Amino acid sequence: MITGSQCHAGRALVEISRAELASRSRVDELIIEQFEHEMELPGPAAIAAIQKALEDLGAVFICEDGGGIGVRLKAPKPAARHGSEKKGGGGLRAGHNAQ
Structure with missing residues (x-):
């Protein structure tokens, strides 16, 4: 069972309002x-x-394990690579400065 602090942190991580959590x-x-x-x-x-509502949105609750309770986001699933992607990745192009 989660704590109030975990609820608040989970809601922040999945970026929903209290009203949205109430609805879900x-x-x-x-x-x-x-x-x-x-x-x-x-x-x-x-x-x-x-x-359950927070977990459905990607929150993972961590039980007391000697390091304390917590919450984190599920690891994202690797994105499928598309044939239209350029080889060599997408870094900065020569002559373009990061702003």
């Missing part, structure tokens, strides 16, 4: 706010719904 999880926005500020602990079903 079907948990009232005020309950999510109170949970994130550790003012109120929602029931287990609400926390599970919040966690």
